[in-house]
Amino acid sequence: MFKHTETDHGTPARESEQEVTLNIDGVDVTVPAGTSLMRAAVDAGIKVPKLCATDSLEPFGSCRLCLVEIEGRRGYPASCTTPAEAGMKVKTQSDKLQSIRKGVMELYISDHPLDCLTCAANGDCELQDMAGVTGLRNVRYGYDGANHLKAKKDESNPYFAYDPSKCIVCNRCVRACEETQGTFALTISGRGFEARVSPGQDQPFMDSECVSCGACVQACPTATLQEKTVIMLGQAEHSEITTCAYCGVGCGFKAEMKGNQVVRMTPWKDGRANEGHSCVKGRFAWGYATHKDRIKAPMIRAKITDPWREVSWAEAIGHAASEFRRIQAKYGKDSIGGITSSRCTNEETYLVQKLIRAAFGNNNVDTCARVCHSPTGYGLGQTYGTSAGTQTFKSVEKADIIMVIGANPAAAHPVFASRMKKRLRAGAKLIVVDPRKIDLVDSAHIKADYHLQLRPGTNVAVITSLAHVVVTEGLLAKEYIAERCDDKSFREWSEFCARPENSPEAMAAVTGVPADVVRGAARLYAGGPNSAIYYGLGVTEHAQGSTMVMGIANLAMCTGNVGREGVGVNPLRGQNNVQGACDMGSFPHELPGYRHISDSTTRAQFEAAWGVELAAEPGLRIPNMFEAAQAGSFMGLYCEGEDIVQSDPNTQHVAESLMAMECIVVQDIFLNETAKYAHVLLPGASFLEKDGTFTNAERRISRVRKVMPPLAGYADWEVTQLLSNALGYPMNYKHPSEIMDEIAALTPSFAGVTYEKIDRLGSVQWPCNDNTEEAGTPIMHIGKFVRGKGRFIITKYVATDEKVTRKFPLLLTTGRILSQYNVGAQTRRTPNSMWHSEDVIEIHPHDAEERGIKEGDWCGIQSRAGETVLRAVVTERIQPGVVYTTFHFPESGANVITTDSSDWATNCPEYKVTAVQVMPVAQPSEWQRSYTRFNKVQEDLLKNREVAAAVTK
Ligand code: SF4
Ligand code: SF4
Ligand code: SF4
Ligand code: FES
Numbered sequence: 001m002f003k004h005t006e007t008d009h010g011t012p013a014r015e016s017e018q019e020v021t022l023n024i025d026g027v028d029v030t031v032p033a034g035t036s037l038m039r040a041a042v043d044a045g046i047k048v049p050k051l052c053a054t055d056s057l058e059p060f061g062s063c064r065l066c067l068v069e070i071e072g073r074r075g076y077p078a079s080c081t082t083p084a085e086a087g088m089k090v091k092t093q094s095d096k097l098q099s100i101r102k103g104v105m106e107l108y109i110s111d112h113p114l115d116c117l118t119c120a121a122n123g124d125c126e127l128q129d130m131a132g133v134t135g136l137r138n139v140r141y142g143y144d145g146a147n148h149l150k151a152k153k154d155e156s157n158p159y160f161a162y163d164p165s166k167c168i169v170c171n172r173c174v175r176a177c178e179e180t181q182g183t184f185a186l187t188i189s190g191r192g193f194e195a196r197v198s199p200g201q202d203q204p205f206m207d208s209e210c211v212s213c214g215a216c217v218q219a220c221p222t223a224t225l226q227e228k229t230v231i232m233l234g235q236a237e238h239s240e241i242t243t244c245a246y247c248g249v250g251c252g253f254k255a256e257m258k259g260n261q262v263v264r265m266t267p268w269k270d271g272r273a274n275e276g277h278s279c280v281k282g283r284f285a286w287g288y289a290t291h292k293d294r295i296k297a298p299m300i301r302a303k304i305t306d307p308w309r310e311v312s313w314a315e316a317i318g319h320a321a322s323e324f325r326r327i328q329a330k331y332g333k334d335s336i337g338g339i340t341s342s343r344c345t346n347e348e349t350y351l352v353q354k355l356i357r358a359a360f361g362n363n364n365v366d367t368c369a370r371v372c373h374s375p376t377g378y379g380l381g382q383t384y385g386t387s388a389g390t391q392t393f394k395s396v397e398k399a400d401i402i403m404v405i406g407a408n409p410a411a412a413h414p415v416f417a418s419r420m421k422k423r424l425r426a427g428a429k430l431i432v433v434d435p436r437k438i439d440l441v442d443s444a445h446i447k448a449d450y451h452l453q454l455r456p457g458t459n460v461a462v463i464t465s466l467a468h469v470v471v472t473e474g475l476l477a478k479e480y481i482a483e484r485c486d487d488k489s490f491r492e493w494s495e496f497c498a499r500p501e502n503s504p505e506a507m508a509a510v511t512g513v514p515a516d517v518v519r520g521a522a523r524l525y526a527g528g529p530n531s532a533i534y535y536g537l538g539v540t541e542h543a544q545g546s547t548m549v550m551g552i553a554n555l556a557m558c559t560g561n562v563g564r565e566g567v568g569v570n571p572l573r574g575q576n577n578v579q580g581a582c583d584m585g586s587f588p589h590e591l592p593g594y595r596h597i598s599d600s601t602t603r604a605q606f607e608a609a610w611g612v613e614l615a616a617e618p619g620l621r622i623p624n625m626f627e628a629a630q631a632g633s634f635m636g637l638y639c640e641g642e643d644i645v646q647s648d649p650n651t652q653h654v655a656e657s658l659m660a661m662e663c664i665v666v667q668d669i670f671l672n673e674t675a676k677y678a679h680v681l682l683p684g685a686s687f688l689e690k691d692g693t694f695t696n697a698e699r700r701i702s703r704v705r706k707v708m709p710p711l712a713g714y715a716d717w718e719v720t721q722l723l724s725n726a727l728g729y730p731m732n733y734k735h736p737s738e739i740m741d742e743i744a745a746l747t748p749s750f751a752g753v754t755y756e757k758i759d760r761l762g763s764v765q766w767p768c769n770d771n772t773e774e775a776g777t778p779i780m781h782i783g784k785f786v787r788g789k790g791r792f793i794i795t796k797y798v799a800t801d802e803k804v805t806r807k808f809p810l811l812l813t814t815g816r817i818l819s820q821y822n823v824g825a826q827t828r829r830t831p832n833s834m835w836h837s838e839d840v841i842e843i844h845p846h847d848a849e850e851r852g853i854k855e856g857d858w859c860g861i862q863s864r865a866g867e868t869v870l871r872a873v874v875t876e877r878i879q880p881g882v883v884y885t886t887f888h889f890p891e892s893g894a895n896v897i898t899t900d901s902s903d904w905a906t907n908c909p910e911y912k913v914t915a916v917q918v919m920p921v922a923q924p925s926e927w928q929r930s931y932t933r934f935n936k937v938q939e940d941l942l943k944n945r946e947v948a949a950a951v952t953k
Helices: 037-043 095-110 126-134 172-181 215-219 228-233 280-284 313-331 346-360 374-383 393-398 414-425 459-472 478-484 487-498 504-511 515-527 545-558 578-583 600-610 622-631 651-659 716-726 736-746 755-761 845-851 926-943
Strands: 019-024 027-032 089-091 160-162 186-189 196-199 225-227 238-243 252-258 261-267 336-340 365-367 401-405 429-433 450-452 531-535 568-571 636-640 663-668 680-683 692-695 700-704 763-765 810-815 840-843 858-862 867-874 882-886 914-920
Touching: 019 037, 027 037, 095 126, 160 228, 172 186, 172 215, 172 414, 215 225, 225 228, 228 261, 238 700, 261 280, 280 414, 313 336, 313 636, 313 663, 313 680, 313 716, 336 346, 346 365, 346 578, 346 600, 346 636, 346 692, 346 716, 346 736, 374 545, 374 568, 393 414, 393 531, 401 414, 401 515, 429 515, 450 515, 459 487, 459 504, 459 515, 459 545, 478 545, 487 545, 504 515, 515 531, 531 545, 545 568, 578 692, 600 736, 622 651, 636 716, 663 716, 692 736, 700 755, 736 755, 755 763, 840 845, 840 858, 845 867, 845 914, 867 926
Parallel strands: 019 089, 336 365, 336 636, 401 429, 401 531, 429 450, 531 568, 636 663, 663 680, 810 882, 840 867
Antiparallel strands: 019 027, 160 225, 186 196, 238 252, 252 261, 692 700, 700 763, 810 914, 840 882, 858 867, 858 914
């Protein structure tokens, strides 16, 4: 087991080539220059009393508890703010120091309620500890003078409370909000005795800029800022390290437990992806795991208009298997398939694709990663030879220029956004390429040097015109290209880019970005010295998604920005295990490790291991499954942990396709939108109920650990195994570690990955084998590209079919919000909905006025696929001609409007560009009204289900 230390070193570690040796309390200690005396003392095994210092924050020097004596110096310097120097002789303990510290504590305690025994932080309070350490026995000043003991609590935040009576004004929360989170929501208002922590302008937390990341709560040494669950439940009695099940950042968390009950989730200090930070989702929004809506028993029904009937696991699994076999007997072997989920573990995903290939006997497996980052896999595979990002998150600390394209990290990858913002505040330059004025463009202490506010759908035109500037202005990294890249492809590509029609001036009419802005951004990026690109779904979810990924790869290569720290091409993955779902062979044409199913050598390897003959032809992608269903040749679907009805484009088409099928088996924790069309509902298990691994956007494989038994009795991998056995293909894994052993044996990129190694090292980054460091490969393509020579690919801009017309004059683009996650099935079942309780449509004041739309009005949004109605938010965040919405609520029907337009290479839907008209309306759309009726019927069918006396395994 990885031994994680809880030691607080008081101040952050310093990096320096120079070391200094000093003596503390008679112990010689050597530390990097710049290290504080406090940290050096901890290294020497000596703890200096402290209150305002903690090692995640820069020292502040306000509490005066950490004073020390230094031989030959006058006074008592604070050890947290005094750097260690060679030859110093330091004393951390003396009668004088003891007396000063006691005096300091006496002052604190004289204005602090003495309700320790009933305080939520009893036993977990640094003030209490320091009272003990300093030997405080009585307080001479009494409580009669002015104090804050009756100060009013702020309980507006749903997750934590602020009790000012307990505040010692140590400033740790303010610094955490600034340094760690980068939101700057807190200040100390008032001076001297009046000083108190204040969100915004003396506002309640919920009315302030606070985004509820929890960093201040984590930093607070007292019960002033305290999780409400701890106030309610008391402190945990054991804990387990696990990984957040929300976004692709993959933050490590300590699940603090009382028996099987989670008391709180605290960000893991040794988690390499987050280094002790968190966002509102992972930190607080875990209550869905025990929500009353959880499906706790298997259910079946013959038709979707029938009520559900709870049955035993054996009956449900037997029924699903016999239905699948019946369908295959009637319609042929290829008439069934399955969908894996980026939310499930690697092991579960691997097992589902194995079930489909080995037990179903076809390759009809696809994944929700199809609809987000499939172009990343294709584009980076073609140019560099691996289908993954090139860096660790930590690498951003070495970047000089950061280009963010089609991503809104503050909303979708918040913990990485905080790391990026920290680097930007320290001086890195920023280029944002996005149709919206996202938070990064102009936020607290951050301003983009260039914002390329392009028209949706013109990414490729922008990236090619950036390359045009690099090529024609002599900004190429010639030596790098000559040494590391394919010469022929470079010559063809550079000739293409240099053409006048690709210049920023020529492209401006298409992109809407002024030529001088493009030229300035290109020069800045090419000038580096370390330039890094981070991109998101605003790149991939386009008709030219794959082309754009290759355009990004070209730009990074031609400027020499791949293969070292601080640079690279970094896809910000949406869901927690998108990388893993792709790695595990979830696509119909690829076996695990991105090896084509038609390759007979690879197939032979799997055939030998799995003991079956595998079909050599790629199977159906999700959109092809729908087409085949409507054509009557695809009749059965096994869908694990994915809600295609809500998340896939053109909802009505998806629903019609599902209704055409004869047996849909949904395995999920809730009755999601897809489950409303299902015939068999198998209860899923949340991330708290199973063992396994997730792979984050950095290729980092981290453990998910079971902290409570599965509510319905089985983890998801066990359910897939039961189904496989019922289908006559035996699977007998006893633990997910055995599945990982099989993955590692069959998948070159996972070779060398074991649970033992992950447990020992905390996490590993693939590739992780005999040729790499033990913990794997933080930076890819050092010295040479994985494919050998980096390959340039011509990226010709082709306008999408989704063009504005007189009928549909606006472009709709979609995205996410911080507090909700994806289809919202989890976050909507938590108090996170207090921040975002409905999807809205953002519209520019000019377009709103033209249509007579005011803030809060109902707007009908119509595309060639369908119509829905949302409330208007009139904002200049969005440019004229463009509207924006999120897709977190099923009743909004954002995907009723999105169309079948998709990426040419991978079929990733073009969510980011839909031509629409927006008009004020008085009532919900026809689709919304029929959805409400359908939903009510389905919820009633669940509510009125036939309940089995006792559902048994
Ligand atoms: S919860 Fe986060 S954003 Fe809110 S005040 Fe605390 S540190 Fe700042
Ligand atoms: S709220 Fe906590 S962290 Fe902030 S100043 Fe008060 S005691 Fe310190
Ligand atoms: S940033 Fe992502 S992984 Fe980290 S806590 Fe938030 S949702 Fe979870
Ligand atoms: S810990 Fe050093 S002054 Fe507070």
